[in-house]
Amino acid sequence: MSDAYSRRLVDTGSTGYDRIAAGTVGIAFLLFAAAVGTFFGWVPTGETGSGVPGLTYFGVALLGLGGLVVGLGIASRRFDVATTPSESPGLIASTVLGLLWLATVGSIASWVLGSIGWPLGVVVGGAVGYATLAAPEDLGSTLPVGAFLLLSGALVTAGVLGPGWAWESAAFAATFPADVVVAVVALLGSLLAGWTAGKAYGGFGARGRQHGAFLLVSLVVFLVIGVLAFLLMYVAERGIGTAVENLSVSAGTLLVALALPLFVSIRRGRRGLGSASGITLVAVYLWLAFAGTLAVVGSALGYAIVTGNAITTATTAIQPTATVGALPAALVSGLALLAVRQAKPWRPSDSRPRTLKRAGVGLATALAASLVLEFLVGPLAVAGISLVGTGAIAVCVLSGAAVAANLSTRFRDSPSSASIPPFRSSTQLFLLGVLAASLHVLVTGTSIGTETVGLVASGTVDWPFVMNPTQGLGIQRGVMPALIGTVWIVVGAVVFSVPIAVGAAVFLTEYAEDSLFTKGVDVATNGLWSTPSIVFGLFGLAFIVPRFGNSGSIFASQLVLGFMLLPLVLVTSREAMQSVPDEYRDASAALGVSKWDTVREVVIPASMPGIITGVILGVGRIAGETAPLLLVLNGPVAPTDAPAVLSSFEVGLTAQPPFVSVTNPALLESASALPYQLYAIITAGVLDDLSFGWATAFVLLGVVLSFFAVAVASRRYFRRKLHHD
């Protein structure tokens, strides 16, 4: 009799009962996954290779689960099993199981007997509910579930709910074919079986309920992650083909781009190798495996360069040239520089001497100044030799030699000599040199190096879909203007609204006292946030567009989306500031520091992660916003006598931003945006297939996720500054 057992203080290992319960949970999970799979067509429901309909397998699985669940309950009650069930499964479980049986019996009986069925269902459901409540927990929570599983399993296996059967509801005009009904029943059944078996695994009682609940909530989390991953994969699978069509990259650029993930993965793997255990050790090995894969890819690229053979697939190609694009090189070296500066030193003694630090700062300042000069005036050169380029190369060579010397002492385990500059500083100098050289190439447009090896301004990456506008019908499909438009619009909206929102939040939280006014502002803010975006669009078209050039424009879109972003950033910033402890304000006031200095030095830094969270959420919304852009960028414009606040806006610089060959000379010209283009492509219906749309959606997802990545990284940076980890 199970009641004789008290709860085990120490779990000495799993018993046979535990193993059966765990196995039942596993089968339930598999059935759940299979049932989800039928909705996507991954799991066949009709004819299978063996000649048995797919549905029959579901029936068998349900039957098996039912048997196991009933067995678990009876074993706990009748046999010598260490379980500690409560007196009753509780009101919630009884209600749920009562309703389950009400629905089951009601629908079956009304199908067979007609309208009398539902009253019968109510009677049976009530009886099951009461019986469950009255029964001890191990029987009460297993038998109704097991019986449901057995009944539904029997119906499916016997072919009553087989292919060709359909449920035509009398209550509403709809027909549910058998495969949908069976999948839903299997979903429900697997959830119930998993929950019950989870309880049995914990031996019922408080521990069992904890296991059962854990199982259900973890399943929900997996479901959410699964939906997200599926959505991304679905879009990627359909879009990537068109998006990367005719993509061609030089192997050199790819090698440079690989350097950053290689660096990160080696670091991650190396750091945990000595100390990690369990899951962390697995993660360490995964990082190392990733690093190994990158190394293999890198050697393949090196091989391609040496032999001169291009690596090609049906639509993409890697050219066997060692030229590196200046923009990728600048991005990689800049990010790596940030990463090295942020990272804690590998060895505590690896600190930078002051002279070297000063030299680095001076060098960086000089390079930055000369780069600005080059941008404004033109290449700085003496006797045909470029000052910046030569200087940067010299820095790279010198610091590269220092890095190599350092590495060699490390591998030989010899004590680092005083004559070799520290590893960190020389790495930073090297990266600084690369950054300066690539910026120099970008700004001046002159390459460094020979035709096969070196830094070049452009041409190492040719990505037609991303780098071209759409031309004609099928000549070229591209998203470049829309991509640039989206980036500009989002950046403009953020730049416009975040300072205003944060300023308003500072005023409301720090200066204004709680009053009717602040409450009114709160209500207005929330109202603004829930205003439909098309209303913002209409407002933009009617009010903003006439005042700024009277045509659809990037500037108007930035303003409209900025208005939309405003309330969310305001609300989240306010909440973040309110959660800054008053002790900080007291401490600052007690030091005689004025309110504004306190806000600037203590409150805003402490609420920075919260503010960025607001920006992340807001950008996620506005980057994909279509409705207001539809009106603001391309709405009907009528002659107007509204005062023209800004009627022309020319960018005076001759130099063009990198990557952009079709720049808008003015902010006030119309542009496109990715979600808008996507809408236009899909609704135009000119193209016979939707691959263009999918590829656009793929790029849009990439853009939004990159915004996310930047924001999440900066939030992480501010969090680390606030906490001591």
Place this chain on the structure above:
Amino acid sequence: MTETKMAADSRTGRETTVETTKGESTEHTREEWTDYEFGDEAVLSVDDLNVYYGEERAIKDVSMDIPEESVTALIGPSGCGKSTFLRSLNRMNDRIKSARVEGSVEFDGQDIYQEGVDLVELRKRIGMVFQSPNPFPKSIRENVAYGPRKHGDISRGLAARLLGRDEKDAEDELVERTLRQAALWEEVEDRLADNALGLSGGQQQRLCIARCLAVDPEVILMDEPASALDPIATAKIEDLIEELAEEYTVVVVTHNMQQAARISDQTAVFLTGGELVEYDDTEKIFENPESQRVEDYVTGKFG
């Protein structure tokens, strides 16, 4: 009565003078101890102070002089207004919306509640350390240098660097000096750039004291500075307070009577209702108080 007296004396380790009778000790009037004067040495002089929270009076007609370069302890049961009184000495009560103050507090001969008082200057000269350690979520160095940087005593940052006015050396010196004063230097000298929230509670509290010292105040108000700390950290803070009294005027609120007896030169006893019941040399308060209520309180009979 007599038994109580015995208990008190055994605590202070003195011979009992049982002659003190109930009649004698309670009949002393208020006037006798309010005459307790420090003459010209008083740095803070409180006159007829009343503090209200809304309608409720938290401090009732308190008058007292606080002498310089000494430790003054404020003791009393919870809710007696001693923290409110402390916060009214550098006008931190202004930060509480419902608080209203009547009467005067003279600091260096000037009423700090008159119009036109510069709160920034006042709080620079009368610093405060709070009950729970509250370092900013910044590095240890930034915590200490926070006040001086904001007051423009030390210029740091990019602008200062570009103008060639970066005073890193002055800051280094200041940080080291104040951290040494707060007896924290040896423990943190290798990790000045680490976040202050990574320190232990006792270290955080000493950091808060260093932060307060860095703006070079004349008076330091401490609101139960050791109540959130363990005995070892408390002992360190107490030693520190005694050392600070050589240069600064320290006013410390505590609910720990032994602590008050150990560290203070004079003690003010507040009892329920925000009333200052007795204020005298610490020895006198603990060995031979004038008032029966104070005697009951310090001997642990109530409160």
